[in-house]
Amino acid sequence: MIAVENILRERLFDKERIVDLLNADANESKFIFNEAARIREKYLGKKVHLRGLIELTNKCSKNCFYCGIASSNKKINRYCLGMDEVERAIKFTDDNKYGSIVIQSGELQSEEFVSYVEKILHKIVEISWGRLGVTLSCGEQSEDTYRRWREAGAHRYLLRIESSDENHYYKLHPKNAKHNFQNRINAIKTLKETGYQTGTGVMIGSPFQTIENLADDLIFMRDLDIDMCGMGPYIGHEDTPLFQHKNICFSKEDRLRLSLKMIAILRIMMKDINIASTTAMQTLVNGGRELALKAGANILMPNTTPGIYRNQYALYNNKPGIDEEADDSKYSIEGLIERAGHEVAYSEKGNSKHYHKRMVSCAL
Numbered sequence: 001m002i003a004v005e006n007i008l009r010e011r012l013f014d015k016e017r018i019v020d021l022l023n024a025d026a027n028e029s030k031f032i033f034n035e036a037a038r039i040r041e042k043y044l045g046k047k048v049h050l051r052g053l054i055e056l057t058n059k060c061s062k063n064c065f066y067c068g069i070a071s072s073n074k075k076i077n078r079y080c081l082g083m084d085e086v087e088r089a090i091k092f093t094d095d096n097k098y099g100s101i102v103i104q105s106g107e108l109q110s111e112e113f114v115s116y117v118e119k120i121l122h123k124i125v126e127i128s129w130g131r132l133g134v135t136l137s138c139g140e141q142s143e144d145t146y147r148r149w150r151e152a153g154a155h156r157y158l159l160r161i162e163s164s165d166e167n168h169y170y171k172l173h174p175k176n177a178k179h180n181f182q183n184r185i186n187a188i189k190t191l192k193e194t195g196y197q198t199g200t201g202v203m204i205g206s207p208f209q210t211i212e213n214l215a216d217d218l219i220f221m222r223d224l225d226i227d228m229c230g231m232g233p234y235i236g237h238e239d240t241p242l243f244q245h246k247n248i249c250f251s252k253e254d255r256l257r258l259s260l261k262m263i264a265i266l267r268i269m270m271k272d273i274n275i276a277s278t279t280a281m282q283t284l285v286n287g288g289r290e291l292a293l294k295a296g297a298n299i300l301m302p303n304t305t306p307g308i309y310r311n312q313y314a315l316y317n318n319k320p321g322i323d324e325e326a327d328d329s330k331y332s333i334e335g336l337i338e339r340a341g342h343e344v345a346y347s348e349k350g351n352s353k354h355y356h357k358r359m360v361s362c363a364l
């Protein structure tokens with residue numbers, strides 16, 4: 001095993017060294033977190049950018065083994081927000097100067113859904129006079145759809161790979177055309193080619209995952225030269241097939257430790273990308289999002305979905321904020337950012353600096 005301090009000094013992040021960082025004990029890990037904090041401060045300052053999150057619909061055509069809104073789960077009520085509800089959330093986000101909005105949904109490919117999202121995008125531009133940044137997280141779509149949504153005003157897209165190891169990917173997803181590993185990678189590449197600020201991410205500590213898999217995930221993100229990352233701990237959901245393997249996944253403490261380390265190491269490897277502090281962090285432990293910010297994350301996504309739908313967008317058990325209306329979330333989020341020693345960057349889109357640099361170097 002190579003000493004953590006040497007790895008950080010040499011900055012040669014190959015698989016062996018990343019595994020050593022992920023395995024570092026609490027004492028040695030301090031060097032990793034200090035270095036991530038230093039880099040975060042140098043490249044991004046203290047700013048945390050907000051994205052008002054709208055969970056548009058829990059209808060989904062897919063059957064991911066870990067996910068509570070998989071189409072095979074007959075126990076949940078399916079909803080789709082009406083335009084009036086979406087408009088209210090857009091206005092809330094704009095009035096509160098969050099700077100950006102995220103539309104997240106199950107994976108639907110119907111023309112009805114694609115054109116509804118298109119209409120929403122036009123509405124966001126109209127209501128906010130183009131003030132709001134727009135991220136989509138609506139799954140795998142055709143190149144044509146990505147293009148339509150881009151032209152309608154979306155400019156960031158998050159599509160998680162969930163696991164960059166093909167064997168592990170198929171432990172999390174059925175092996176069929178709808179859940180094809182290579183298609184998912186191609187979709188991420190298409191997003192980049194279509195001009196989106198492109199993000200991906202993985203679940204951390206899911207059943208059958210190894211430390212080596214996690215090291216590969218970080219290398220995958222670096223090699224793909226992504227602009228943004230959203231990753232968080234795996235949380236079991238009792239109405240999903242993967243739940244039967246809960247005994248073989250990492251303990252809660254290990255998932256917390258590994259999630260924070262993944263964020264810190266990614267921050268060190270990819271200094272200027274946007275990294276989200278995810279809701280799953282908060283589900284795992286109270287104060288989890290605060291810890292993620294301290295570890296190197298710089299994006300927070302307050303939920304603005306109307307309260308009555310919150311418990312229906314249950315990707316996993318015990319999702320927080322279910323009883324909170326958007327207002328409550330706003331104040332709890334401000335406190336959280338201050339406690340993490342950071343500042344809310346109001347009225348700023350918070351685009352990925354990495355993307356900007358990529359574009360400038362392309363133009364040269």
Ligand code: 5AD
Nearest residue numbers: 066067160233234235236280315316
């Ligand atoms: N635990 C943690 N994250 C989950 N997601 C879905 N189900 C779970 C779960 N059980 C995450 C996936 C998906 C995102 C919308 O939510 O990574 O991409």
